[in-house]
Amino acid sequence: MNVKNTTLSLFLLLSVHLFSQEVVENKNFVKVEPKLSYLDSIKKTFVKDEMASCVDSLWMKELTNLDLYNNITDDIKNINIDEKVDYELPTELLKERLAAMDAKSPFNIEYNQGLENIIKSFLKNRKRSFERLMAISEYYFPLFEEALAKQNVPLEIKYLAVVESALNPKAVSKMGATGLWQFMYQTGKQYGLKIDSYVDERSDPLKASEAATQYMTNMYKIFGDWDLVLASYNSGPGNVSKAIRRSGGQQNYWNIRKNLPKETQGYVPAFLATMYIYEYHKEHGIIPNRATVKHFATDTIMIKKQMSFKQISDLLDVPVAQLQLLNPSYKLNVVPVYHDENHFLRLPQDKVAVFTSNEAKIYAYTQHELDFREKPFQVTKAIVVRDTTNYTTQRITLPKTKYYKVKRGDNLSEIANKYDVAVSDIKKWNKLKSNAVPYGKSLKIITEQSIVRTIKKEPKVEAVPSETVSESQRVVASEVKINKEEELASNPERKDIEYVVQKGDNLGNIAHKFGTTLADLKQWNNLSDHNIALGATLIVAKDEIVITTDKATADSFKKKANLATGIEYYVKKGDSLFSIAKKYPGVTISDIKKWNDIRGGNIKPGMKLKING
Structure with a gap:
């Protein structure tokens, strides 16, 4: 019985396979691939x-977040290490742990009340920060240790980058110190870091680590004590030398501390406290986040x-x-x-x-x-293109200001990518001093808006040649050719076109740019003579039909278009979903497939398709 069932199943399987092959062979259609962009054709x-991919977006946010840097630098600057902190950590246990650290470190890690206070302050107020920092340090510490080991510098100095920049390569202090190791401009130049309009190697983890290591080596040759090397890194060797002289020649950091600048007084204790927390994080219930x-x-x-x-x-x-x-x-x-x-x-x-x-x-x-990049001084160049209908078009690029309300979880990088602008521009437009943006704030975004002006052609008018017009603009202009019916169906909007007067402009060349007359320009703008002011806004066309090609506006139009005319289209030989979608403005291949319950991309001549717009 089992043999019979098996034989029957095999026969049915082969029959289905042969039948499906026959059906495929008898289909009389040609599959037409949609036209790909140049980028997609390259990637294909x-x-x-x-x-x-080994990095996700949440990890990117964590590594580029500046809030840790701002919090830690404020702590170090304002903390009072002489103020006792209420936190459950027995003094005797702390002394024992510091002694164990001192035994295996070239730093002078000796117990004192000030160090206990700052350790307890960090444990009480900064546990969450250190969980995040320990994840980021998995990325940077191997790199630091390699640079330090090359020049025989104590590996514990890697913790200094936590104190300096909270491990953020884009950190910039109020004084202009930049990068993981917070190099000032002149010091960075002195240690061979390249700084120009494109590149700032103070933010390069590898090169800045090598420069920091070289600085430490040079300072150790002067002071012969790693605690004083750290103090000189923060305040400069000159201030350390003055503190030694004011202290009567004493050369222990803790003995000269009160003669150092105020920030440096909390600097070495913050470094030692950071080292302690990294060494004993498990004992204090600090669970590091994991690096992706x-x-x-x-x-x-x-x-x-x-x-x-x-x-x-x-x-x-x-x-x-x-x-x-x-x-x-x-x-x-x-x-x-x-x-x-x-x-x-x-x-x-x-x-x-x-x-x-x-x-x-x-x-x-x-x-x-x-x-295809736009050439200089061609932003507002109007291009007249010969068309097969009674109309021709002009493409004009104008600035457009938008406002974006910050949502929970947003950051500047994501917002900049959304609008294809630079983070630095968003900060400049909104006068932001850091990359942090509060929830609910409205950000000004300035983008370029291309509009296509449609004008009626005079008989026998040929294309206007211009040697100053780039090849990319000619291609773009040819792509935006439209006829009157398509224009009115897609966005039947009439408005005045305005132009901001640029340096070197006069009424004559503005009239030539926009295909109008001097008399019209003077009438539309109430001008009594030919004088115009730099930066003035002029009306250069009245009550024109305009089609915006701004991406956001086009997307909005497609969403709002409630196309419900219920057209029936019968597929002709040679048709494809792509060619049919092109016949109806605002209609996509996905729309047609959805309206007609088409699973694949195949259609046959004679098939009736429902077009909802």
Whole structure:
């Protein structure tokens, strides 16, 4: 019986397979692929490593968050180490632990009431901060230890970066000290760190760590005591020398502390307290958060053509925030290329594999982007294009101000990516001093809005040639050609077009730019003569039909369009979902599939499709 059932099942399986093959062979249609963008066509050919990305967005937020830096620096500056703190930690037990630390460290870790007070203060008020810092230190400490070990500097100095910057490479003090090790401009230059418009190596974890190690080595040759080396790192060797002289030649930090600057008086105790908490975090119930990525999970690649973080993000599917974290020395989110110097991009190892496997295609894409980039002084250049209908179009780029209300969990990097602008610009527009933004605040966002002005053509008018117009603008202009019916169906809006007078403008060249006359310009703007002021706003076209190509407005229009005319379309030979969707403004392939319950992308001639718009 079992043999019969098995034989029957096998026969049915083969029959279904043969029948399905026959059905496929008899289908009379040609599958038409939707047209891909240049970026998508490049990425489609990439040889991909299937290794999962090792950094998630929450970890990026943690590593780039500045609140830890602000809190710790405020603590060190304002803490009174002579004020007793109520926290359950027996003094005798603390003495015993400090003695154990002192036995294996070149620092003078001796018990005193001030050190006990600051340790208890950190344990009482900063437990959560240290849980987060211990996760971030898993990323940075191996890098610090390697730099320190090369020059035989005590490895405990790695804790100094926690005190200096809360392990944030983008930390900047009120005095301008920058990076993990908080180098001032001149000191950074003195120790060989490159600082220019594109690059600030004070924020480079590797190079700044090497410079800090060299500084420590030089100071130890002068003072011969690691506590005094730390004090000199904070206040400068000159202030330490003065404190020694004012203390009658004493050279123990705790003996000269009261003659040091106020901030330095709490600096070394904060360092020793940090070291204690790292050593005894388990005993105090501090459970470190776990790092999602270790430094050894990344690698570098030399860049041969200038690339922006946005281009790299688009090509490799790496968040811009992650690129900023891994490459903090690039100030403008651009990896530059100089003739006399190499620059390197740090990426997760799996992304390095994708980059190296597709290097030629990646550089071809960046060159393509460069070729199509708008050239200087062409922002408001109007381009007249010959059309097959009785209308022609002009594309005009104008600034547009929007406001974004900060939601819970937002950060500046995500908001900047949403609107394709720079974090530094958002901070400038909103006068923000740090990357922290309060929940509920409305942020001003300035973007460029392209509008397409439709005007009626005179008979036998040819395209207006212009050698100053870039090839990219001609391509863009040709892409926005529309006929009257499409225009009225998509966005039948009439309004005046305004233009802000630029340096070197006069009424004549403005009239020529916008295809109007001097008389009209004077009439529309109530001008009695040809004089115009720099920065003045002029009406350059009255009551024109305008189609906005601003992305946010276009998306909003598509959402609001309640298309319910119930058109029936019969598929013709050669049709595809892509070509049919193009016939109806605001309709996408997904819409057609949804309205007609189409699972795949296949349609046949004669099929009736419902179009809801």
